[in-house]
Structures are given as structure tokens and as C-alpha cells.
Amino acid sequence: MVIFSSLSSTTNATSPYFDVMDYGAVGDGKTDDSQAFLKAWNETCKAQSPDATMNIPAKTFLVNPAKFWGPCVPTRINIQVAGQIIANTDQSLYSNNYWLHFAYLGGLTLTGSGTIDGQGAGSWPERKGVAALQLFSITDLEINGLTHTNPQKAHISMTGCNGVNINNITISAPEDSPNTDGIDIGYSSHIQIQNSKIGTGDDCIAISTNCSFINITDVTCGPGHGISIGSLGNPVYGGYDTVSEIHVRSCDFIGKNTTGVRIKTWQGGHGEVRNITYEYNKFYDIARPIVIDQFYCPDNACQNNTGTSAVAISDVSYTNMGGTSSGDDPAISLRCGDKNSCNNIVLDNVHIKNSDSTKPASADCLNVKGISSHAMLLLQLKLIAVFVIVLNEDQLKY
Numbered sequence: 001m002v003i004f005s006s007l008s009s010t011t012n013a014t015s016p017y018f019d020v021m022d023y024g025a026v027g028d029g030k031t032d033d034s035q036a037f038l039k040a041w042n043e044t045c046k047a048q049s050p051d052a053t054m055n056i057p058a059k060t061f062l063v064n065p066a067k068f069w070g071p072c073v074p075t076r077i078n079i080q081v082a083g084q085i086i087a088n089t090d091q092s093l094y095s096n097n098y099w100l101h102f103a104y105l106g107g108l109t110l111t112g113s114g115t116i117d118g119q120g121a122g123s124w125p126e127r128k129g130v131a132a133l134q135l136f137s138i139t140d141l142e143i144n145g146l147t148h149t150n151p152q153k154a155h156i157s158m159t160g161c162n163g164v165n166i167n168n169i170t171i172s173a174p175e176d177s178p179n180t181d182g183i184d185i186g187y188s189s190h191i192q193i194q195n196s197k198i199g200t201g202d203d204c205i206a207i208s209t210n211c212s213f214i215n216i217t218d219v220t221c222g223p224g225h226g227i228s229i230g231s232l233g234n235p236v237y238g239g240y241d242t243v244s245e246i247h248v249r250s251c252d253f254i255g256k257n258t259t260g261v262r263i264k265t266w267q268g269g270h271g272e273v274r275n276i277t278y279e280y281n282k283f284y285d286i287a288r289p290i291v292i293d294q295f296y297c298p299d300n301a302c303q304n305n306t307g308t309s310a311v312a313i314s315d316v317s318y319t320n321m322g323g324t325s326s327g328d329d330p331a332i333s334l335r336c337g338d339k340n341s342c343n344n345i346v347l348d349n350v351h352i353k354n355s356d357s358t359k360p361a362s363a364d365c366l367n368v369k370g371i372s373s374h375a376m377l378l379l380q381l382k383l384i385a386v387f388v389i390v391l392n393e394d395q396l397k398y
Helices: 034-045 121-126
Strands: 017-019 028-032 051-056 060-063 066-069 076-081 084-087 100-111 115-117 133-144 147-149 156-159 162-167 170-172 183-186 189-199 205-207 211-221 227-232 240-249 259-265 270-279 282-286 288-293 312-325 332-335 342-354 363-366 370-373
Touching: 017 034, 034 051, 034 060, 034 066, 183 189, 183 211, 205 211, 211 227, 227 240, 227 270, 259 270, 259 282, 259 312, 282 288, 288 312, 288 342, 332 342
Parallel strands: 017 051, 028 060, 051 076, 060 084, 066 100, 076 100, 084 115, 100 133, 115 147, 133 156, 133 162, 147 170, 156 183, 162 189, 170 189, 183 205, 189 211, 205 227, 211 240, 227 259, 240 270, 259 288, 270 312, 282 312, 288 332, 312 342, 332 363, 342 370
Antiparallel strands: none
């Protein structure tokens, strides 16, 4: 497991300090404060100092779509959020597909006890809208302490970022809010997410193509769709994706989660998923705690999902994990597309029982090569079939 050190967010006491109130912000939750935010950002960005701070005090600020782009003069910009930033609910304002958009920066800290509220409920019925906080091409990024709530789509979307520490944040949206992923990650590396709570209507964390070296530790996920790798290999978008070195450790998946840890790929795709570890994770009443699905087919619209190739999945381990599953779905479902697409899949000391004591837990396996030991699946996973294992009460040990 790769460990990354925390990034520093220390602000020099003599560094330039720019408060949005000094640039015309009202902070009554009704007045458009966008221009005040942008003026404060521009002054912060051009400050002749190694670091500079933009301050958002404890008021409520209505902010329309805004770009906070670099490059900037300071090597680190600190944005301190004590107040609440709320989005305009007028959908016509989002034609450029962003709300709060940070890009082209080296050294950015977003910290404080404040809230970023996307006010997205009005967009959910039509499944339209934008991610609340969009981060593009940023290195040395830290997000600490903030609360993110009710976006139109994803709470945080991260693309092309390197060297990221997300710590002690709270993400929340109703369990029936569509497409409200907690954290979406693509084309990014060296990411650490820790000590956070994520409850939403879709994936708590979704890792997509060209991602590597991501550590997720001590995260509570639920409600939601768990921590997902993928979907990958969609032929509509070229079909080639890679993900490697993803490590999920000591996370709790709580009730009303449809899945726990999941890898999902399309048929007909290419690329690879490798060196993935899941360890010391706990499941509490989760419908499908452990999933590899190489037949991913959202909305049953898979006209282009009929190829025989598959994204190669290898060196995936599930270690010292357990808890309870709910419903009749298999607690562990490992279903691969062909005889050579899933290799070295390891389950070691994995114990899951059904939360309904009158029902057994079950597992199914298709085209998987690997091994299970000291776990609920005490056999070599080399079957090209479906198998079911009934658990005894004393087998829940984690």
C-alpha cells in the first residue's frame, strides 16, 4: 500500500489577504456575489507573494457560474471558507457546463468549516445539471473540513490533477438524487482521500480512466452506490481505459448502499485494471458488498456492448473484510467476460452473512482465476459457473 504525506496548508501570517466583502460581496443569500468573488480571486491570483489567501466569511453568498483559473503568481493560494456558498437555481445559467470551476493551478488549498451548496434538487427530475466543484489540471491540491451538499450532479469532479489530499470533509445528498456522485476522479494520480463521510444518490467515490496511486482510508460511505472503479471500456468512447494502484482501507459501508466495492467494465472494451487492494473494510446491510462486473449495462442500453474482448483485470485482493449483506443478491459477485480477463483475484479472510438470519448469503463466480482462503469461499476460484455458499452464524469474523 502506498502512503502519501499530507500537503501543507499553513498560511504565512504576513501573506496577502483578500476578503470578498472588501470587493462588494453582500452575503445575504439573495444578491449575486459572483463579481465580488471574481475580483477577490483576481487580486489573490496576481499577488506578488509565495502564498496568498482569499477569505469567504461566515455569511451566505449566492454565486453564479464562475471560473477561478490560473496560472497565478503565488505558488500556493489558500481559500478559507467559513460561510455558505449557494448556487443559483436558474438552469439557464449553466449552459457552459460548470458552476465553481478551478483550473490550471499549482498549489491550491480549499479549507474551512463552510458549505458548498449546489441547490440541485430542481434539476434532479430531468437528470440535468453540472458538477458543483470542478477541479481541472491542478497540482498540489488540498481540500479540508468543508461540507458539500445537494449538487445538480457530482459534488466534486476532479480531472487531470496530481498530488491531492482530501481530508475531513462531509458530502451529502438524498439517496434518491440521481447522478450525485460524491467524488469523481479521472486522468489523475497520487490522490489521498481520508477521514470523511459521504452519503449521496450515486457512487460515493467513482474512479474512471487513466487514474493511478489513489488511497482511500477511513471513509464512511452511505447511502450511495459504494466506491467504484469504472465504468471502463465503453466502446462508444473508444473503449480503452487503464486504472492501477488503487487502495481502499478501513472504510465503512453503511445501509442503503446498493454496492460496497465495485469494479465495472463494458464488454468489447480494452485496457487494464491492476494492483487494486481492499482491506479492513466493513459492510453493514449492503445489497452487494463485493462486485466485479464485466457486463456493465446501464439502463439496458447495450447495443454497442456485445464484443467479446474485455478490460483486463488482474492482481485484485480483498483482505480481512466482513459484515452483512441485504436482500437476495449475491454478497460476492465476480463475473468476468472471458476466460482470460480476470487473473489473480484473491479473497483472504472475507466473511459476510445475510442481515436476515433466515436467509443464507451467496456468491457467484464466472470466468475468474484466483484463490480464496480463510474466508467464506474456501476453494479455488477457477469455476466457469455459478456457485453458492451458505454461511453459518459463527463465520462472521472481521
